Amino acid sequence: MTSTTPDVTQTELAAALVIVARIAQARAMQATGDPNATVHLDRRVCLQAAAGMPPAARFDRHAWMKAWQAAREDGSLPHRKALYRQLSRTLADELDFDGDSWEGEHRQAEIYRIASRLRTVDTKVCIDDTLGPLDAKVDPHNLWNGFVSPRFTLDAALQLAAQTQQLAEEFNGDGVDTVHVIDCGAKDHDGKPLAFVLRVSWTYMEDEGAEQSTLIIEPDDEGRYSIGGWEWCWSYAHWNCVCGRYSDWHERCWCGLTRDHQPTAPLEIARWTAAAALRRLAPSATSALIDIHEGRPHIVQVYAGDTELDTADDGGVFDTETLGAADAYLHHAIDSSEPADLAAAPGWEHIPDERSANVYRITFPTL
Ligand SMILES: [Zn+2]
Incomplete structure (x- = not known):
């Protein structure tokens, strides 16, 4: 399988290959009326695709030079050149051909198949x-x-x-x-x-x-x-994340967790689930301050970096249900753990406070 240079992603390369396939299709339609007919392809189709031009049958040199000049001006030229090189290399690696160059007679289906494999x-x-x-x-x-x-x-x-x-x-x-x-x-x-x-x-x-x-x-x-x-x-098939959501088998969960790295310790699960609940309304949230009173945790403050987010019941960033849900996740986790474990859990830190001996900062996982 073809590997990509760091700045050209598989997705980008596959999208450019789809443009090449469409050029082949347009040429075949023009020449024979059959979109699957064999047509001549050379490296100019790669230039056309890398320049982000439409998949027209004919290579329009004038339009291409304008597109290349525009790329030079907007700074995207090095990237487009890398895409062009990667496209040519991929076609040389993956296409079947006689002789010493991939340039020659091909069908759109061959190109689509390569794009499909990359995706x-x-x-x-x-x-x-x-x-x-x-x-x-x-x-x-x-x-x-x-x-x-x-x-x-x-x-x-x-x-x-x-x-x-x-x-x-x-x-x-x-x-x-x-x-x-x-x-x-x-x-x-x-x-x-x-x-x-x-x-x-x-x-x-x-x-x-x-x-x-x-x-x-x-x-x-x-x-x-x-x-x-x-x-x-x-x-x-789906998998269920500890945060309560399900995802397609190969996808990472919205909360940032993957299927292979699901936490098992209650306090760690609560850190992720509370973070996911709060981040649904405040994606920038990075930590929360909680106070535990008679075993019941209550979120007193949520932060985005050093900035305090407004947690007021009325008009704040969060609604009562969200804060209540996050409190409930934490309560369940604390109930299932020894109290002495709290400050030792990853991301949990005891904060000295003159009014309460049970204030903790929970730092949310970075995504
Ligand atoms: Zn999740």
Whole structure:
């Protein structure tokens, strides 16, 4: 897989590749009327995409020079040059070609495929509660009515096969698609399993016969099987964060926590959940001062850096419900911990105060 230079992100590179693919499409339409026809591409398509120009079929040298000059003036030229170099390198690395240059005859689909690979995320997918969750690679931009098109390893395809067959048993096969892995046990000369996937749509079997109601799914060049893409209602599986929200499997939670780094200590969980509750209304909040009276914590002040945020019940930054919710998270955490632990917990600090012996500053995690 192509790596990017520090200043060109995968997302940017993928977006520029989509422009190149659209140029190929426009050229193919103009020449033959078929958007998928093979057309000649050279490095000028990279210049066109890197300059942020529209995907017109013809390279307009005059317009390109104007765009390049504008980039020089607004300071974006070094970045656009880096994008151009990265685009050319990516096409040279990823396209199939004869001879010593990628410049030549290509189809838009080849370019789209490279863009799609760059955007791909490793995630888990499911269909409601019936199928999955299963590990898969997904291009988040390739959506069908909002559903995703996952690509599975052979192992994941085997799990999916077992799930569909069990589903068919439960519904007596009626209206169910089943998946079957046909694996001869040997490997091909690249070391990949000699196996394919068969999908059977039993709904059509009676009227249309086996040939019409079965689909052979071969592995792609990464050894992945695309099962149910653009047909089945695949969605991302979710994970639940300690802060109470859920996110798509591969996404970081809004509160800043990731799935792999979920706190387990009650006081640490409370620090995140209280911070998330307050930051919903005051994203700049960095710490809070709490006073614990007879075991019940109460937020007395919220800070953004050194600045006090207005916590007045009426007209302040926060509403009563938000402050009450944050108080409740802290109360629950303190209840589940030894009192002596408070100042020792990460982000909790005892603050000397003449009116109360139980004032603490909670510093929120940095995002
Ligand atoms: Zn969270």
